[in-house]
Structure formats: C-alpha cells, structure tokens
Amino acid sequence: MQIGGKAVDACSGEFFDIINPATGELIDRVPKGTEDDAAIAVESASSAFNGWASTSPQQRARILYTASGIVRQRQDELAFLLTREQGKPLAESKNEIEGFAHVLEYYCGLASSFHGDFVPVHQNGYAFTVKKPLGVCTAIIPWNMPALIMAWKIGPALISGNTLVLKPASNTPLTNLTLASILSEAGLPPGVLNIVTGPGEVVGESLVKSPKVKKISFTGEARTGKRIAELAAGGMKRVTLELGGSDPMLVCDDADLEAAVAGALRGRFYNCGQACTAVKRLFVFESVAERFIKKLEAGVRNLRVGNGLHENVDMGPLNNRRQWEYIKELVADVEEKDEGRIITGGRVPEVSTCSKGYFFEPTLIVDVPRESRLLKEEVFGPVLPVGQVKDLDEAIEEANNTCYGLGASIWTKNLDKARPGCEQLNAGIVWLNQHLKVAPEVPFGGTRESGIGRENGPDALSEYLDLKTIMLKI
Structure with missing residues (x-):
C-alpha cells in the first residue's frame, strides 16, 4: 500500500497473493488492507488537502506532466507488469500505459480552464462564481483496464485540487501501486494520492462510508455500484458510477x-x-x-x-x-x-x-x-x-x-x-463505422443501469468541483 507517500504494510500484518492468470504462478503478495488502513489513508488525504488545493493549477500540471514523461520512459516495464497480473497481450498493455500518460497530459492542458464567471444580474447588481475542489475523493478501480481507468479518475481529480484514496482491484493492484510511486517520484506531495489494497467489502465500503470522503468514482459491476449509491446517499456524497453495459x-x-x-x-x-x-x-x-x-x-x-x-x-x-x-x-x-x-x-x-x-x-x-x-x-x-x-x-x-x-x-x-x-x-x-474507440477529450459514460455521471473530457472536471456564487453590493 501507499499512504502518505510511503509504502506501508496493513495494520493486520496480513497479505494476499497476486496470481498470473495465464500460468497460475504467484507474482507477488500485497498488504491486505483493513478498515483501519482505510481510515489512516483518508486522514492522510485530508491532511494534504489544503496544501494541494492552494497549489496553483499550473504547478499541479507540471507534476502530472513530469509523471507522464516517466511513465512513457518506463512503458515496456509497466506493460510487462500489467500483462503478468491482468493477462492481456503485451501490445494491448503497451497501448494502455500509453493511454495513462496521454490522459494525464490532456488534463495538464486543462489546468487553467476551470474558472468561474462574472455575471451581471438584475437590479443593477453583479455576481461572480468560483469553482473549488471538493476535498478527499475515493476512486475504486476495476481489474480489466486498471492503468487506463486509474488515469481517468486521478487526472481530473488531481488537476482540480482534490486529494485521493484509491482502491485497486484485488486481482491487479501492482500496476496501480507502481504508477502511484511514479507520481511521488514526479513530485506529488505526500498524502495527495494514497493506495489501499484489500477486499472491496472491507476497504471499499469503509472508504465510501467515511464522513471525510466527499466524492466516490467507481467502475465495476452494477450490483456493487448500486450499493455504493445507497451508502453515498446517506452522506450526500457525489458519485460517478460506470457500471458496464451490453x-x-x-x-x-x-x-x-x-x-x-x-x-x-x-x-x-x-x-x-x-x-x-x-x-x-x-x-x-x-x-x-x-x-x-x-x-x-x-x-x-x-x-x-x-x-x-x-x-x-x-x-x-x-x-x-x-x-x-x-x-x-x-x-x-x-x-x-x-x-x-x-x-x-x-x-x-x-x-x-x-x-x-x-x-x-x-x-x-x-x-x-x-x-x-x-x-x-x-x-x-x-x-x-x-x-x-x-x-x-x-x-x-x-x-x-x-x-x-x-x-x-x-x-x-x-x-x-x-x-x-x-x-x-x-x-x-x-x-x-467503428467500435471501442475512446478518447480522453470526450465524455465517457452511460444511461439507464450503465451508471451516473461522466468521465473524460472537460465535463469530468465539473464532477470534482464545487460551484460557489458570490453576490456583490459595493
């Protein structure tokens, strides 16, 4: 796990195995996180929030852009790791790692775009709006495309000034952990991005229930997404749910x-x-x-x-x-x-x-x-x-x-x-006349039981920002 910018073991001292789906061989063992680990990670993200939110968007972009460059340099290594834990052919893994870097770079380009407006109002008045980061957010990542979907979630969240606790899929946490370490290497301050590995019914549920978590972004099966929506409603938390399709x-x-x-x-x-x-x-x-x-x-x-x-x-x-x-x-x-x-x-x-x-x-x-x-x-x-x-x-x-x-x-x-x-x-x-084409520049999401909210594109930024109206009388 990574909490506060450091690799740490679970409070329980327990681990679980990561298996290569092609061979059945043991690849690695990672900490089996608990409710206590989730709480510590949320506290770390909460402590880091004010500093990160007050960092200029341009400086945030410089850090993410540096990280994308390191990811490109280490593309072959990361693709090899992704294929070992996920199973997809190396060519597909290389495309996914390239996609991770491209998504970060796209959001770097939007660093100065999330601003408010100055608005004339009736009765000779004026008002303006400002956009502020939400605070601590949680991202829950699936096992099918763990690197790409990690980027879809951390890109808009981090560039807009939020801090994150990310829970990887239990089958594929290794690539997510390595990418998080690269972000730290690029200069991301401790606590801005935390990774807690472990079972979803323990770690994921604890994160969703935490009163300090203001937003949950989840990609996975519909049954789990509906459960998250129920839990989030109790705390009036924002949710983005991508729940698959047919x-x-x-x-x-x-x-x-x-x-x-x-x-x-x-x-x-x-x-x-x-x-x-x-x-x-x-x-x-x-x-x-x-x-x-x-x-x-x-x-x-x-x-x-x-x-x-x-x-x-x-x-x-x-x-x-x-x-x-x-x-x-x-x-x-x-x-x-x-x-x-x-x-x-x-x-x-x-x-x-x-x-x-x-x-x-x-x-x-x-x-x-x-x-x-x-x-x-x-x-x-x-x-x-x-x-x-x-x-x-x-x-x-x-x-x-x-x-x-x-x-x-x-x-x-x-x-x-x-x-x-x-x-x-x-x-x-x-x-x-095409299928399966996705791009960070355009919104991604569904209707009906395929989910709520959108990822990618400029619209994704609004999922991580609060809009405040200020009325003026001078």
Whole structure:
C-alpha cells in the first residue's frame, strides 16, 4: 500500500497473493488492507488537502506532466507488469500505459480552464462564481483496464485540487501501486494520492462510508455500484458510477463488411472480451447475414490464444477464476437449453506451458433466442452472439432491449440510416463505422443501469468541483 507517500504494510500484518492468470504462478503478495488502513489513508488525504488545493493549477500540471514523461520512459516495464497480473497481450498493455500518460497530459492542458464567471444580474447588481475542489475523493478501480481507468479518475481529480484514496482491484493492484510511486517520484506531495489494497467489502465500503470522503468514482459491476449509491446517499456524497453495459453492434445491408468484421473482432475479443464497451451483441441485416457471418467465423478461427507475454498472441486469458467459471457455465447453459448454435469455439483450449491458465476459445454463437442470458447479461468474456434482423427499425428495437445503455455502434455508408440509428440507440456513446474507440477529450459514460455521471473530457472536471456564487453590493 501507499499512504502518505510511503509504502506501508496493513495494520493486520496480513497479505494476499497476486496470481498470473495465464500460468497460475504467484507474482507477488500485497498488504491486505483493513478498515483501519482505510481510515489512516483518508486522514492522510485530508491532511494534504489544503496544501494541494492552494497549489496553483499550473504547478499541479507540471507534476502530472513530469509523471507522464516517466511513465512513457518506463512503458515496456509497466506493460510487462500489467500483462503478468491482468493477462492481456503485451501490445494491448503497451497501448494502455500509453493511454495513462496521454490522459494525464490532456488534463495538464486543462489546468487553467476551470474558472468561474462574472455575471451581471438584475437590479443593477453583479455576481461572480468560483469553482473549488471538493476535498478527499475515493476512486475504486476495476481489474480489466486498471492503468487506463486509474488515469481517468486521478487526472481530473488531481488537476482540480482534490486529494485521493484509491482502491485497486484485488486481482491487479501492482500496476496501480507502481504508477502511484511514479507520481511521488514526479513530485506529488505526500498524502495527495494514497493506495489501499484489500477486499472491496472491507476497504471499499469503509472508504465510501467515511464522513471525510466527499466524492466516490467507481467502475465495476452494477450490483456493487448500486450499493455504493445507497451508502453515498446517506452522506450526500457525489458519485460517478460506470457500471458496464451490453453494447450492441448493428451491421446494415450497405456496410463495408470487411471493415465491420474487423470491428467486430476487435470490439468483442480485445482484452479477451473484458471491456465495458465491448461488443456484447451483434445484429446483422438478413440480406447480408450469410456473407458477414462466414467472414466473421473465419476471423474468429484465426485468433491466436495464449500467454500475453508470448509473441504472436491475439487474445490472452480471462483475468480470474470467477470470470472463467462464469463463461464456461454460460456457454454450457446455451448447449443444455439449446439456446443457440455454436459455430466456432466454446471450449477451454490447450495452451502450451499454461495448463493452469484461465483460457477460453473465442466463441461465435448464432440463432440465440431473445430472452437468452447471452443477450440479457453483461457477458464479460470472449463469446459473441449474432442475430439477424430485417431492417434498421428491428435492429434498433433489439439493440435497445436491455437494461443497460453504455455504448453502441452502427455500420452503414448511408446517412439516412446513420442519423436515426445514432439518435435512437439508447446509449451514452454511439460509434459510426467503428467500435471501442475512446478518447480522453470526450465524455465517457452511460444511461439507464450503465451508471451516473461522466468521465473524460472537460465535463469530468465539473464532477470534482464545487460551484460557489458570490453576490456583490459595493
């Protein structure tokens, strides 16, 4: 753990293991934090707040920019560590580390942008507004993209003058801890960023309940997010909740099928399908379905599964046993209930030197009934159900048949299809002729049960700032 700028053990003296999901080997052991550790970290962040809030935004930016430079210099080392604990191929880990640095640099560029306004008011009066940091914030990080999502949370929080206590996922804390040490090396004052490792039901809940924590930013499953919202409501705390989705991909009859196939392969099987905005459901027009599915099947069969540290690997393992068992059970359920036809994949592959890894074949399933779990749940893994639709109206109806609303994509060359598709899809993010594209410059977040609030873009700063109005009479 890191509290007050120093590496510390848990008050209990206990540790827990970090396992490589590709090999089952022990990578490291980290402190198993307790409620006491969470309280100490919050106190550290609280003590550091006034000093950090009074630091000029330009000086904060210089520190974050220095950190981003160190991260770029150590990209290979950090990517290697990320792949070992998370499982994704090295190329994907390098992209994620690059993304971490880019997000920090983006928020450095906004250092002078969060200012108030001078406002004339009626009755010959004047007023002005000021924006102030909230105080101590908590960030709870998932295991699928721990480095990138860490940047999404600490970038706007730190540049706007808040202090943080961050709780990493218990499966992937090592990259977060290393990145925090780099920020300290870059000049971040002690206590501004604290990391407490340990179980969410202990550490996470303690942080959310703490009366000194003013804001919680959480990325993870909907059930946990709803629990956080309930706890936060008792203290009137601000929340940003990114709770996943069941993102649809719509392939129209005039789409570039080669591009759509490439988009589906990346959109579903990147990071072994473990992305909130991954393609979870695909709907293709009947008139081009046979050609499209044939091309997609060939692409899926060509994906190479293996240890992410090895060369020529397209897809690594699932990150943990729980997720692996869930995917196996879900596919078995399809077979037992005859709720679809598996045209490729569906099994645990044999991977050389990785007999204990959490691997699963990239899987394509067609003829899936509307009420199947595959179409109702957020399937976090390398399984893609493909359905056929008559036209755009039916495609949009099927796409919106979910409680989620994070992302969606439509593939067409016709603006008469693109416009209603983009407008009518219930999603916080809609892509046209692409999928899974995210950028720090634009807001990220969903509707319905996909969450509350937005990350990224200038809008994310407002999630970490209080707005005060001052009325003048002179």
